[in-house]
Amino acid sequence: MHNLNIKSANKDYQVNFYKEIDDIIKSIKDKKAFYLIDENVYLFYKDYFKYKPRLVVPALETSKTLDYASNIFDHLINRDFKSDVHLVVIGGGILQDLGGFIASTFCRGVKYTLVPTTLLAMCDSCIGGKTSINHHKRKNILGTFYPPDEVKISLEFLNTLDKRNLFSGYGELIKFYCLDNNIFNIDLDNLEECVYYGLNKKSKIIQTDEFDKGERKLLNFGHTFGHALESASNYAIPHGSAVIIGILAANEISSNLGYCSERYNTNVRDKLLPFITHLKLKKEWFVFDKLLSYIKSDKKNTGKNINMVLHNNGSYSIFPINDLEILETSLSTVYEVIRLRN
Numbered sequence: 007m008h009n010l011n012i013k014s015a016n017k018d019y020q021v022n023f024y025k026e027i028d029d030i031i032k033s034i035k036d037k038k039a040f041y042l043i044d045e046n047v048y049l050f051y052k053d054y055f056k057y058k059p060r061l062v063v064p065a066l067e068t069s070k071t072l073d074y075a076s077n078i079f080d081h082l083i084n085r086d087f088k089s090d091v092h093l094v095v096i097g098g099g100i101l102q103d104l105g106g107f108i109a110s111t112f113c114r115g116v117k118y119t120l121v122p123t124t125l126l127a128m129c130d131s132c133i134g135g136k137t138s139i140n141h142h143k144r145k146n147i148l149g150t151f152y153p154p155d156e157v158k159i160s161l162e163f164l165n166t167l168d169k170r171n172l173f174s175g176y177g178e179l180i181k182f183y184c185l186d187n188n189i190f191n192i193d194l195d196n197l198e199e200c201v202y203y204g205l206n207k208k209s210k211i212i213q214t215d216e217f218d219k220g221e222r223k224l225l226n227f228g229h230t231f232g233h234a235l236e237s238a239s240n241y242a243i244p245h246g247s248a249v250i251i252g253i254l255a256a257n258e259i260s261s262n263l264g265y266c267s268e269r270y271n272t273n274v275r276d277k278l279l280p281f282i283t284h285l286k287l288k289k290e291w292f293v294f295d296k297l298l299s300y301i302k303s304d305k306k307n308t309g310k311n312i313n314m315v316l317h318n319n320g321s322y323s324i325f326p327i328n329d330l331e332i333l334e335t336s337l338s339t340v341y342e343v344i345r346l347r348n
């Protein structure tokens with residue numbers, strides 16, 4: 007099975023792949039372990055956690071809030087956990103973002119292990135140490151950099167993941183392959199290799215730019231429109247699927263600016279459209295002015311510019327965009343193309 011070593015300023019850590027969930031559970035022997043478990047994962051896999059001290063958390067964006075974090079702190083304090091607690095966070099990106107935030111702030115930082123249970127969390131969010139909390143409708147606006155002590159992956163968890171969330175995971179995987187100009191070689195029948203590919207790609211980037219000052223921002227490809235669409239749809243479009251639409255919009259902009267050929271743009275679009283045609287999209291989520299207000303609050307922006315990761319003749323970089331018309335026309339083209347395919 008695969009494994010990866012990741013170097014980080016805070017601590018180095020390992021990502022280990024396991025065949026079965028049972029192998030993961032048996033490998034956690036720490037007497038101070040406390041389990042934060044995604045509610046749906048708990049329903050499917052309860053028997054593994056019968057005798058484990060635990061808190062079951064709804065996997066909703068509304069759980070990624072200071073109020074909810076405060077509940078968890080109360081819970082830990084009431085159970086008399088201190089700085090030697092070892093949090094074992096079992097779930098998707100929501101649980102990881104929230105659990106990582108708790109781990110990084112409780113007693114100024116405690117040990118934590120991530121056990122990702124969605125494809126998105128396995129191939130992307132389990133490494134890199136970004137912890138996040140939403141605040142007043144601003145997604146991921148609060149957070150820390152705090153890597154886990156270990157990541158334990160078993161693809162067995164994916165047996166219970168629904169299509170909507172599986173396809174959302176494909177979104178982040180697709181992003182990694184796009185950044186390598188390798189999207190036409192993605193082989194989703196070999197999902198473990200794809201997960202490893204994504205993690206390997208991300209690990210190289212985060213080890214060069216852990217704190218998001220330069221190259222790591224490229225991992226935001228597709229996220230400018232992606233985050234805005236997630237917010238505008240009130241999270242009805244799952245994160246990774248919104249990223250796919252964001253990639254289509256970014257490539258449309260590249261094509262309009264002459265950074266890539268129309269042919270390249272349409273080839274990538276044809277490859278990616280099947281991953282989003284199951285979504286029931288509402289026109290109101292695509293109202294440009296509404297999206298623009300979300301886009302303007304994107305963390306990548308500087309001054310009045312909207313900074314977007316764009317494909318430019320085979321490489322990727324951040325471009326400042328101040329021509330709003332090009333954003334609007336590109337988005338409306340993408341919306342029409344998706345609508346016609348649905």
Ligand SMILES: NC(=O)c1ccc[n+]([C@@H]2O[C@H](COP(=O)([O-])OP(=O)(O)OC[C@H]3O[C@@H](n4cnc5c(N)ncnc54)[C@H](O)[C@@H]3O)[C@@H](O)[C@H]2O)c1
Nearest residue numbers: 046065098099100123124126127131136163166167171245
């Ligand atoms: N920190 C990072 O680097 C990073 C990167 C990308 C995304 N994110 C964040 O991740 C979040 C999205 O995460 P996600 O896509 O993993 O979704 P999620 O955590 O919202 O989970 C999606 C749904 O799947 C359910 N679920 C999870 N595992 C399951 C399983 N094995 N079987 C059945 N159901 C299961 C959950 O209960 C939930 O209903 C967003 O909040 C996003 O901002 C963080």
